[in-house]
Amino acid sequence: AEGKCDVVVGPRSAVFAPVRHLGLVVIDEEHDASYKQSDANPRYHARDVALERSRLSSASLILGSATPSLESYLSAQHGVYRLATLPSRIGGRPLPRVEIVDMRNERGVHAGTAIGARLCDAIADRLLKKEQAIMLLNRRGFSNYLQCRTCGHVIRCQRCSVSLTYHRTGPALRCHYCGLSERPPDECPECHGTFVGGRGTGTQAVEDELGELFPRARVLRFDADTTRRKGAHRDHLERFGRGEADILLGTQMIAKGLDFPRVTLVGVVSADTALNLPDFRAAERTFQLLAQVAGRTGRSELGGEVIIQSYAPDHYAVDAVRGHRYAEFVQQELRARQELDYPPFSRMALLRFRAPDEERVSKACEAVAETLAGIIGGQDRSDISILGPAPAPIARLRGAHRWHIIVKGKDIDHVRSVVREARKRSDGFRVRGVRVAIDIDPIEVL
Template sequence: MAASVRFAEIALPLPVDQVFSYSIPENLLDTALPGRRVSVAFTNRRMTGVITALSDTCPVPRYRPLSDVLDSDAVLDASLLELTRWIGRYYLCPWGEAIKAALPAGMLSESEQIVSRDEPCPPECMDRLRRAAPRQAELLAQVPEQGAVTLSILRRRTRIRQPFAALRGLEAKGLVTISIGDTSTGPGIRYETWVELVPPMEEADRIVTRLIPRAPRQASCINLLARHGGRLTTEQLRHLGRIERDVVRRMEKKGLVSLREVETVRDPYRDAELPEPVKVDPTAEQAEALRTIHGAIGQGAFKSLLLYGVTGSGKTHVYVKSIEKTLAAGRSAIVLVPELALTPQAVRQFRAHFGDLVTVLHSGLSPGERYDSWRRTRAGDYRIVVGARSAVFAPLSDLGLIVIDEEHEPSYKQFDDPPLYHARDVAVVRARTVNAVTVMGSATPSLETYTNTQTGKFECSRLTERVDRRPLPGVRIVDMREERRLGRFSIFSAPLADRIKDRLARQEQIILFLNRRGFSPFVQCYDCGLSVSCPHCSVTMTYHADSLFMRCHYCDHRDQAPEVCPKCRSQSIGYRGVGTQRVEEELKERFPDARIVRMDMDTTSRKGSHQDIFHRVLNREADILLGTQMVAKGFDFPNVTLVGVISADTSLNLPDFRASERTFQLLTQVAGRTGRGKLGGEVIVQTYSQGHHSVASAQAHDYESFYAREITDRKALGYPPFGRMVGILFQGERDEYVMREARRFAELMRKQPGGLNILGPAPPVIARVRNQYRWQIIARSCHSGRLRDAVRQSRLQWERAADSRRVHLKVDVDPVGLV
């Protein structure tokens, strides 16, 4: 090996916990630097990875050269590269997958594998294939005859996670051809073409008169340009006058117009109306909190602080003043919000104060919008980034402040694809790396965070009163058992129905909360008791009245609601339980003149829908906002004077050690959406669990008593924050394989040192999702490092066995739920 050869260690977005060494060609030595993306050949495909380090040696005797360097600057600076490395180690995921999570979608794409076939498959051949190789038959059926399909589409259509072996079998039989497309480098910069009038404006009329007889489209274009200051984009010309690009090109040749390509920024909030910022003096409690925060910012010191304030106490004002201090110190800030639904309100608030220094980063943006925001943030054009979970990776230089609003929310935890990180904890680690301040705001802090303030790990500033000393809303608990005893079986108790009628008459607004979407959670036969279940998941189908279909909320399987029972053929089919659609229908029947807006997963799937609903309620174009947990978080609507909780028992009855905490937080937070203006507010909570301590504490707005009761139970059982947990989920197509591999993993775990407590394996509450059987292990220990080491070692041993390939494993460090 020549001494002059240099190597790059490259992290690839693969489920393999290692980096890969590639030699650096001589012509790329000056550009192949850590943090930059590169294109490399990997097995039979071309992939995009990120250089993590350079080396003079290679750990393997045979190596390939990297193909190209894709960036002139690092996409991840040294601190973000180290942060992703920490995420990989702590959350037990490959470094490449952590890096992928930190970059906009598409920036680490692999080349698309394309599957095609030229000849149809005879029916007898397809029949043999279905019997001998059903996976191959399923895949082949999705490849169009004399056509092609990408591998990602095949995966989505068939839900086969690892189709390579089956596709190679089809290729060996001559039934398909597999080829490799070009590597995608992600979304690019968007440009607009501006058309500018060349002759002086005063000559426009003369030119139009000359052009009308022989070139009326050109005359129309000159006219439009003259009326709009002499310049328009090609898109504007097409929209205003149906002037196409070929007309503009001919005019350019005549010297009538000039064309200029201008970079444009894709910003979905660009045209949002902003309120005038109101200057208010901080309260004594706000001023005390700001002294602590400003002191740390001024010193350039790392600090983590819990801003523990009741709903409506002005936590946002503290955030704004803290950001002002951060900018004055020459540093930048991130503001995390727990839900995409809250982004329009947050952008409106912070842009009102800081204007064009604010941008947005979250997964709800289009790839182009997210790329523009990320790219211009990295260039220094923005100094404040607002967004949901993934905004914690914003490429800001000189980061000085990270705000985590509603820090207790479980939505800060990644649930689906690795890394399964918690944005709050990642924010604290990132702040420590760059000596920044972390401010975590909540009226109902997570037990872990509040315990950290008791042990001195975090500081705590309290806001015990609402702004202008407004009272907290009164909370009335309605015992639905008593309603039934009185013969009232409506969704709405008598007190809630009366209050809704009263608020509508007074032209005040109402929020109704039910954490269950759809019309009816299950469809049941009254004669034999059969509940219609999803054929792919171990859950009942939810009936949706708007489409007249049943839907599975886990795999999205859809089917028509049965007219007769599939089992006993009875026609006594009933729709049981209550979802947001059913509440909406009854509201329309009882209050036909009310303007109702529903906010749940079914109404917010369209891009921009969160923003539309927010503005309708804010502008008083809706009387009732009905929704799931989206409506319980952070909204500030001054005209809302009534909050109704349709059922407080939905989250309380979950088999999860955090169920009481979730219920208390949801009830307290949704109660806080009312009484934020001068009109006061009231809350009605309907429940069958009136005596439960989480309901009673929420009624009294008493976090301290709830914490004292709940923390005692947690300590006795060794649950967080007194113990650490790792959830290990096994999934596969055959239940016996999944069970066997889960048991084998559990035995490996029990052989590890450190006195671990291993629970399971056992099927979780939902034992099958998308035809994947599931088994779960919960590993517990009072020592986080030992626990993660034990899982890491057990996984390495487990993966050496061939049968482990039949089963997909997902590791969740510090799970926020066990359901």
């Protein structure tokens, strides 16, 4: 505030830094979900704050990303932002070759194994050459979806297009957006094949599998469990950098910004856990993650190769990673979002309810949904729709049951006013022990 510094660098909260004579704001990796503060008030997106701040002080705003968010890309197409493209990679190195392995008919894959023959051969080759490999696993495999073992088909909600979550009790398939619940089919509606419950394999299990396949390889596991100790994060990466391990196995924590010249292979154990998250941004997140992790190899003259295992190799979010076809992916994804009226073609308010007692949560949530429906009907707000009430995809978190309602509309002011009105009228906001959080433009609906 005293004007003693010329440049302020920091995480998302740095956007509030009391800088005098602000001339330029740069947001690197602007697509990153962590720019949104979702878990506490004030719930803000650093990009929106930066946009407003730079507007108020007539400063320039630069958003940087190899895989821009759909919101930013659409704004650029509409001329709100100006799109600038870097035609070549830093250092002029070519992007690595990406190969997608179709797990539906891959050798060496049976119940309980995560690594197919192609990936296995590639790892063996690197070990022989004394080069290094990174294996990526998606940590967020908490939700159980049903996937056809033969054709890769995943059961999705007809209305919301997000994947349905499989619950053993019932058994039932449930949509965590609109609340739809149905009996799981006995066979695949596409090909009559049999279903398998899909769920991310844990890093521990893959570490064991690697140990069996390559008893002499040194595997470094990098996940929330092994990096809990302070400084362990950096420690692990430095050890890998010094060549003390052959394979770095980790969650998406390893996808960002790492630069190890001896890494010539990146293997994505399963692209599908991200793709089948019950979230309308699942495809976007998948593409971003895969594109980002692909950039972790081929950073020296040794070259690099990326192998992605998937049961849905033809899905555009997976396929577009081959050849690094961002623009093509975005066009397809924008079409899909437009069809279903999801952001960036609409705006959302997420009303999240949580309490230790499930009955109270569901009752409160249902009461609010009813009030909302009444307001929308009464004011003839046909431009606004409600999804839910439904249990959140992460139905229990830290001892609390979670339910939610999504309010969606073209105009965020209309959405806000409907929610505000409901807050005045509905007792659902005042049930003892139930906490309600309202998140405008949620970055995740989990």
